[in-house]
Amino acid sequence: MKKVILSIVGLVFVGLSVWLGYYFYKKSKTDPVVYKTENPFVTTIVKKTVATGSIIPRREVAIKPQVSGIVEELYVDAGQTVKEGQLIAKIKIVPNIVSVNNAETSLETARINFENSKKELDRRKGLFEQKVIAEQEYNQFLVDYDLKREALQAAETNLQLVREGASKRKGQISNLVYSPVQGMLLDVPVKVGTSVIERNTFNAGTTIATVADMKSLIFEGLVDESEVGKIKEGMDLNLIIGALEGRTYKAMLEYIAPKGDTSEGAIKFKVRAKMELDDKDFIRAGYSANADIVLDKKDNVLAVKESMLQFKKDSTFVEVETQPQQFEKRLVKTGISDGINIEVVSGLGKKDKIKVVEAPGATKGS
Template structure:
């Protein structure tokens, strides 16, 4: 039994000896590790945040009709440039029979009063010429006649407005729809023959056309509550529009909402920025866009990749190559970072090379 145990011990010892010999042999024949290095570069560093939104006109109005009826004529199409006061459409009024009947009754009553006051005036004019009545009494009957005449004319105009939507006295037609501003027609949602509802205190009415000033556009978007505290008015924005490839538009932040809105569990704050366009630029309303908001910027500064940094007690340092594959630890002072590159304020020279952690060169 003792011989068997002794034999096992000898075998284990021989096995370990062979394994250790093989391990040290491989170790002695392994190529040395060669670390990659990289020198600082001179670059621009921009710290920014992103807001999503869309491009909309600053001034956009919906033109509505003052009367209900049916669209009889349309004089414009979407995409046209219109001037303030330009005729857009004509509405054929479908009169309300109750309103027409009331207007006709009022007109008949006014005519009867007018005829009666006219007869009275003619009778008292004769008496006035004969010096039977005083001048004061004559003027009273003259005023009654003038009032009844004006009442009759008002009743006639009212009946015409109810039937046709226009007045001969004022030379105006409420059934004609005009543009209220200069701009481009973004949409004409109605067609000839469409029934429409008038604008009043209880109903916003049917939109005849949407007109906007496309020379003044703004970006409207929302930004997360974690970033809104970093924003200030007049900050620069860089707009990327998905429908326009290869272009970046400039904008200037002009409004930050004082109150946020809850969207899917997170609070976002609306913002607005003026889009700075050249005369030749044309952007359609409603384009979706992403705004890169420049929080801070450094031009032409020395920088390294942020991944090269190491930290000791929250102090940043790098490993600088002082001889081939020989490195020393160097404390540095850093500045602005964009998440990829970080500004080196002091502690490093442009010609020096910095070790890239965990990056090696394979030996052949």
């Protein structure tokens, strides 16, 4: 029995010896770690923040009718350029029965009053010519006659406006819609036969068309509260419009909202920038855009990739190669960063080879 146990122990010992020998053999054959190195380089670093928004016209006007009714004629289409005072549409007035009845009653009352005033004036005129009454008394009836005549004309005009939307007396036509400004028609939301409501104190009215000056466009967007303190009016912006690839537009920041609003769970501030356009540029209203706001810029500075930096407490350092695959830590002073490259103010030269710090778990190669 003892011989069996000793044999088993001996076999285990031999097995472990063989395994350990193989393990140390493999370890001796493992290739040494070789770290990559990179040199500092000269570049231009731009520190910026991004605002998201859209392109809109600076001046956009909604054209609304002066009377309620039905669109009888449309003389323009969306996309067409119109001049100030150009005819846009004609409204067919559908008279309100109650309003027409009241206007007719007022007209009849004014006519009766006027006829009575005229008869009384004729009678008083004869008495005045016979010098039975004084001139002052006669003038009172003359003034009353003039007032009744004006009331009759006003009642006639009111009835005509209620029925037709036009006044022959003053040549005013309220059922014709004109463009108040020069520009491009962005939208004509109504069609012939559409019912429309007039604008008044209690109602905004139906929009017949929307006109805007497409030569004066602005960018309107939002900036996060963490960045708004770094920007100011007059800064340059680079606008990138998603629908127009391969082109960057220039703009100048002209407004920063004094009060922020909650958007997507964060406080953001509205900003507005004036776009710089050429005569040949045509940009449609409503395009979404991103604005790169330049906070700082330095040309031809020595820089390294920000990922190469290492930090310990308040110190910033890199590992510089002194001999092949031998490195020493060197403190550096840094400047502005664009998130990828960072300026090196002091501590490095162009010929220094800096150890590339790879992410944990990454494979190091030669």
